[in-house]
Structure formats: structure tokens, C-alpha cells
Amino acid sequence: MEKVLSVSNIEKWFKKTKVLKGISFDVHQGEIMAILGPNGAGKSTTIRNIMGIMYPDKGNVTFHNHNGSEIPRHKIGYLPEERGLYKNVKVMDVLLYFASLKDYPKDKAKKRAIDYLEKLGLKGKEYASVEELSKGMGQKVQFIGSIIHEPELLILDEPFSGLDPVSQEIFKNEIKQLAKNGTAILLSSHQMNLVEEMCDRLFMINRGQKVIYGSMDEVKTEYANFKCTIRGKNDLSVLEKLPAVTRVEQSDDISIIYLTQDVQVTNWLKQLPDSLDVQELSVDRVSLHEIFVDIATDKNLAEEVGGSNA
Template sequence: MEILSIRSLNKSYGSHVALKDFDLSVSKGKIFGLLGPNGAGKTTLIRIVNQIIDKDSGEIYINGQALKMDHVRNIGYLPEERGLYKGMKVKEQLLYFAQIKGLRKQDAKQKITNWLEKLNLSQWKDKKIQDLSKGMAQKVQFIATVIHRPDLLILDEPFSGFDPVNAEIIKNEILELRNQGVTIVLSTHRMESVELLCDEIAMINRSKKILDGTIQTIKEEAKTNVFRVKMIPDSMEYVPMGEELRRQDGMLEFKLELKDQKPNELLGMLMSKGEILGFEEIVPSIEEIFIQKINESHGE
């Protein structure tokens, strides 16, 4: 079941095309990574889904319904540029954000108490934001995003500005929300967090989607059939068939491309030549795939 689906979305600012014939579908209960360099169109896409700016053309569906104003109740949004009212007390602020999302006052109050307790902020509830440390303010910001228990959580560069300790706390909260059935779309240009968190990704470059799928299938497709072999050959005269990487104290490390064989056949062949210390397939990281794809798309 798709919680968010987008069909041939277009958006331009004057002569600048921000999104061109953009399609996207996000499955329920998954963490979906939106990758792309700065200026690729991620923020425009996110702002359109959040109904902050209007699309030029195309269709957007939330749970199968065409996007409308009532859907703000179902969406939680943490923009890249974020902040809070500095002079407002923590609980008043959270109450306000919950209410404009459509929560009733009593429900909102209960949820605020629970969240403040969960993130160890209870004794700060009557303090103004300006009296809080940056880390605490960031936690309040996160609560403000999820307080109305959205079905779809959209996080734009969620870890930027967070210190490592808080980033870890937030990461765990994101995973917990996913386990509760919340779908999370996170946009980032940092690849390291993507591989750890995301189930599915889409890559955007220059207003177009250049790749999407589950992390597994993307990596599967990006496989080069090249193996890294580490062995102590029986004879020092042994010359590997692939590119030699290292030779030290009788140990040899080299790359080997799989041709019309199965990995096991290759391994069997290697085992007859000496003692195998390591045999693994070289799989490019998401970052490498990303850079390769961008270069390909620029070459077009």
C-alpha cells in the first residue's frame, strides 16, 4: 500500500525548472530516503507535498486521496530551516503547534506530557525556548514535528544542526516511529545515514529522478561481479588473473572479475592455488552509486 504517490509533477520558478515529470511512490511503514545534491529539487518536492507552494501540474495522492488541506493533519514536517518562538514557553509552544495541526486541546496536552517525559524534558516545560540549551531546543523541535502522531513524517536534512548525542536520540525515535507504522521520508545529501536507516531511496538530480528502489535492489543492480580475494598462494610465482592490490609477507590481495562462472566455482579454483584468507564481492556504497549515477546523467 502506498501512502504517498506522485505522478508527473512539474514545478518551475520563472525560467528555472525545479521538478520535471517527477514520479514517486512511497510504501507505508517504510523509511524512504530522498537523495540529491543541493538544488536538485528535494526541498521543492517536499514543500509541494506540504502544500507550502503550489505545483504547476501533476498529481499527488496521500493514502489514495488527492492531496488537500485536511491532509496537514496526517503529515509531520521538519523543514531544513527550522526554529521556535524564542519567547514562548515549551508547553505553550507545543500546544500551539499541535493545535494548528488539528489536535484537540485535551489530547494535545496529554501527548505533550508523554513526549516531554520520554525525552527527559519534563522539568523544562515552563521554561522559554531562549532559556534552553541548543540540544534541548532541538528535542522540542522534534516533538513539535511528531506531536500530532502523523502517518507520514517528512524530515528535510533531519540531522543537520543536531549534535551527535541528540542525532542518535532522534535516530532511535525515528526507528521507533517506523516500527509503530509511521512512514518516514527523509531528505538528505549525507549518504552515510541513508544506508543505515532507509529501506527505500530515490535519487534526484537536476529536477529529475535518476534512480529509485529498495537499498537491496539498488545495490544488487550496481554489483560489478568483481570479487576481492585475499590469499597465501602455495607458490610465490602465482600470478593472479585480476588486478593486483597488495603483496606483503607472502600474502596476496587482488580483484577478480566473475565471468561465466558461479562464485563457488571461482572459489574452488582459487582454493587449489593456496590458502584463502578472504573472498568477498565488491559492492559499491550508496554514495559511490550516487556519484556514478550523477556523472552518467550529466553525460547524457
């Protein structure tokens, strides 16, 4: 796949605080790339450097063969976390205004606006004022505004925030279709289940530096160790002495046993003592949500399982 965006060793200082510490990643045509991290990790600063709202103190942001102030911003779409629509303006006028800011032809923009309004369940709202819309409807309008000019790179910052499950599903499908049609997508979200379901690759940042970078399969293989969940009354000390156990968490009659990276699950299950009280048992991999929480709370999961991916 063609590389659309390249972030190369960028650093950023705010007064005496270094908020970005030499981070690098790429986004390719037709892929959904996640940028993840806890609040204050540096995600928004990274996005602002890509958008040209600010520029890195060191390193480069390159869009195709352009960098810095030469990047053609009209080829980039951006849905910010903080929504902003003119409340007393009609929906169609807002969308055509967004298109004009990107030098996109008015007639094409109007057709795309009508098509997307219908696709996202807003048919008949073309001439309603923004203040008449619900929060979810307003978010759909702003999403349309971010893609109306057919961007080559689309940056989505918390696109699912505040959406009901049906609207989330609509957004998911549309984002996947945009990627299928060739748009390079950089997505920031705290909803790890949706990231895990949708994204091809991810870059996880904490305290301004890379923690994890790779394809979803690579991340799951390297960082998502197996865990075994047992429902039954079992003594914690007995479970902790089982082979290949890194830690055990218990709540009432539920025990979650976290296993080492090299464990052979079928062999490990055979070693469980007959004396265990097992009402239910399941084995699965640690979720992306759990990896995120461990890193955000300084449990150093990435270090425990072999360090950051290159």
C-alpha cells in the same frame, strides 16, 4: 501496505528553468522512504509541492484520495531543514501551539509533549524558554512539534543535522518506532550510512529527474556492485588487467578494485595471481554513499550498471 502518498509525474518550472521533470514515487503506511539527491537536485521543491507550499505545474500529489488544495495538511507532520522556534517562548507553549495549528486536542497534546520530552531526554525542560536550550535540544523540541498531532505522513528534512551520536541514535529509534506504529515517513538526508541502515525504499533524484527508485535490497542488488580492497604494494597496471574490473583506485598501499555486476566473487578471487602483495583483503558491495557520490559527480554509475530502476 496501504499507499498514503502518491507523487505522479510532477513537473515544476521556475521562470524558464524546469526544476522537476516528471518525477513519480509512492510512500506506504509503516515504511521509511528516502528521497535523496545532491544539493539543487529538486528534493526541497518536491517536498514543498507535497506540503502545498507550492503546487506542481503538471502532475499530481495525492494523499489517500485527496489532491491539491484538498489534502488535509493536519494529517501531515513536517520537520524542515531550516529550523524555526520562537526563542523567548516556553517549550510547552511552543509544542501546544504547534498542536493547535493541526487542530489537535490540547489535553492530548500536553500528555504527548510530556511523554516525548522525557523520552528524548528533556524531562524538566517543559517551562524553559527555547533560547535556554542547546542546538540539539532545540532540534528535539522541533521534532516533537512535527509528530505531536499523530500525523499519518511524516516528512523529515535532514533530521540528524547537528545531532551528537547519542541523539542520532535516539532519533533513529524513535523514527523506526513511528514507522512500526504505522506512520508513513518520507526522509531526506545526506547521511547515507543512516539512510542505508533505516530506510525500506529510496528515490534518488538528480537535476530534477529520477535516477534510482526501488527497495533498499533492489538498489543494493542492481547498483551496488562488489569491490575488492587490497592492502599491499601492487602495480596499478597489473590490477587493471584482472578480469571483470571496471576501475581501480589507489592510495599509498591501498588498492580498491571495482568489479562488474555479473562477477562471481569466489571464482574471481581464485583468479588473483600469486604474485600479488596481499597484506589484507576484503570484499564488499559499493555503499549507498559511493553510489550517491558517483551520481552527484556525474560518473554515471546508474547507467554503467543497467540504467534507472522503474
